[in-house]
Amino acid sequence: KNQVEQSPQSLIILEGKNCTLQCNYTVSPFSNLRWYKQDTGRGPVSLTIMTFSENTKSNGRYTATLDADTKQSSLHITASQLSDSASYICVVYNTGGFKTIFGAGTRLFVKA
Amino acid sequence: DAGVIQSPRHEVTEMGQEVTLRCKPISGHNSLFWYRQTMMRGLELLIYFNNNVPIDDSGMPEDRFSAKMPNASFSTLKIQPSEPRDSAVYFCASSNRQGNNSPLHFGNGTRLTVT
Numbered sequence: 001k002n003q004v005e006q007s008p009q010s011l012i013i014l015e016g017k018n019c020t021l022q023c024n025y026t027v028s029p030f031s032n033l034r035w036y037k038q039d040t041g042r043g044p045v046s047l048t049i050m051t052f053s054e055n056t057k058s059n060g061r062y063t064a065t066l067d068a069d070t071k072q073s074s075l076h077i078t079a080s081q082l083s084d085s086a087s088y089i090c091v092v093y094n095t096g097g098f099k100t101i102f103g104a105g106t107r108l109f110v111k112a
Numbered sequence: 113d114a115g116v117i118q119s120p121r122h123e124v125t126e127m128g129q130e131v132t133l134r135c136k137p138i139s140g141h142n143s144l145f146w147y148r149q150t151m152m153r154g155l156e157l158l159i160y161f162n163n164n165v166p167i168d169d170s171g172m173p174e175d176r177f178s179a180k181m182p183n184a185s186f187s188t189l190k191i192q193p194s195e196p197r198d199s200a201v202y203f204c205a206s207s208n209r210q211g212n213n214s215p216l217h218f219g220n221g222t223r224l225t226v227t
Contacts, residue, residue, distance in 0.1 A: 031213075032213060034215065036216075041220065041221075042220050042221075043116070043203050043205070043218025043219050043220050043221055044155075044203075044216070044218050045218070046215035046216070049213060049215070051213070089154075089155070091216075100157070100216070102154055102155045102156075103154070104154040105154060
């Protein structure tokens, strides 16, 4: 069964600290994986895409990694800011169709 | 680029009433998706269209839900009759589906409350 599991469910960190969010998936065949950020009251916005051949990709203070062998991805946030408070959703696309499998998200709270 | 536009932003209605949610996708995008988001179930795909044609509606919960896309710039999601368990945030998203590498562009959603 195609599934995407994220951990932790929620996380509280102090401003300026780093954090890492995890995503494990069982989607097959795998096409690519995206991390989305969803601010309260808004729709999700794509942060980064990871394809099968990519191991790491950065977008400012966000760095995503992908291990296609273990089917794991992580999103690392460096020097967190209050504006990073949001839900982070891992989404996996399978090959050949238009199916996207969403994780339940990690709710991040950054405190001053 | 105005992004995906959804209306209304909030809808409060009584059980049994008809509800119509509206979406204007990004111009030039050929795929449109309707999602429902709840705390319990996260984001769930209800239906998606490609070139205005419904491709997969297997996520539509039951016959009370229907969606149309009469042209490339407009889509509606209708619930008739509405029930309290339909309360959720409904998102519309569009994409320029050149393969699977195109991101979904979401609107800001319609928060539906059925009392």
